[in-house]
Amino acid sequence: DTEVTQTPKHLVMGMTNKKSLKCEQHMGHRAMYWYKQKAKKPPELMFVYSYEKLSINESVPSRFSPECPNSSLLNLHLHALQPEDSALYLCASSLGQGANTEAFFGQGTRLTVV
Amino acid sequence: EDQVTQSPEALRLQEGESSSLNCSYTVSGLRGLFWYRQDPGKGPEFLFTLYSAGEEKEKERLKATLTKKESFLHITAPKPEDSATYLCAVQGASGTYKYIFGTGTRLKVLA
Numbered sequence: 754d755t756e757v758t759q760t761p762k763h764l765v766m767g768m769t770n771k772k773s774l775k776c777e778q779h780m781g782h783r784a785m786y787w788y789k790q791k792a793k794k795p796p797e798l799m800f801v802y803s804y805e806k807l808s809i810n811e812s813v814p815s816r817f818s819p820e821c822p823n824s825s826l827l828n829l830h831l832h833a834l835q836p837e838d839s840a841l842y843l844c845a846s847s848l849g850q851g852a853n854t855e856a857f858f859g860q861g862t863r864l865t866v867v
Numbered sequence: 868e869d870q871v872t873q874s875p876e877a878l879r880l881q882e883g884e885s886s887s888l889n890c891s892y893t894v895s896g897l898r899g900l901f902w903y904r905q906d907p908g909k910g911p912e913f914l915f916t917l918y919s920a921g922e923e924k925e926k927e928r929l930k931a932t933l934t935k936k937e938s939f940l941h942i943t944a945p946k947p948e949d950s951a952t953y954l955c956a957v958q959g960a961s962g963t964y965k966y967i968f969g970t971g972t973r974l975k976v977l978a
Binding site: 755757759786793794795796798801808809841843845850851853854855856857858859860861863 | 898899901903908909910911912913916918954958963964965966968969970971973
């Protein structure tokens with residue numbers, strides 16, 4: 754099973770709202786990732802968690818707050834977003850951050866900020 | 868700085884018309900090169916991992932090859948259902964082990 758599950762699939766939120774994106778994997782992977790993807794662009798790395806600790810933050814604005822409660826779960830908390838934050842948000846996992854192996858992606862959350 | 872360039876940006880093929888997609892990379896110590904397929908509005912679907920020059924992987928109508936500077940994704944006798952964006956990513960030995968993505972090739976196969 755190479756499944757990464759993301760919820761919700763679609764989310765519409767106002768600029769004053771607080772919402773969370775969720776990601777789950779049961780492959781025993783110890784690295785988990787958040788990516789942002791705009792139309793016709795490649796995925797853009799936001800955060801990397803390795804063994805439940807934040808390993809990489811690609812200078813993401815503080816209105817995006819990641820959380821890794823355990824080795825299977827990854828959350829992305831959203832607050833006071835801007836319309837330009839509308840995008841497809843992708844979660845991925847891999848065996849380990851330096852394991853030379855492929856990452857598996859979820860189906861994404863399509864976020865629209867109004 | 869690690870870099871990945873994919874060409875062409877877009878490709879239209881007739882059903883059955885074989886072709887190749889290119890992924891050129893510059894990376895300090897290649898740890899892996901990965902091919903993904905992405906359908907509109909969906910997450911990337913993993914296809915292949917290649918580790919060293921000369922390596923080849925096959926799956927149905929797709930075959931991925933690797934040299935020291937580039938990788939090719941060969942599509943033999945494509946079908947309309949092969950229409951998608953194909954992404955290439957590399958992981959280098961820079962210390963952070965990030966996946967660096969190319970901008971993709973949008974493939975359209977016409978019936």
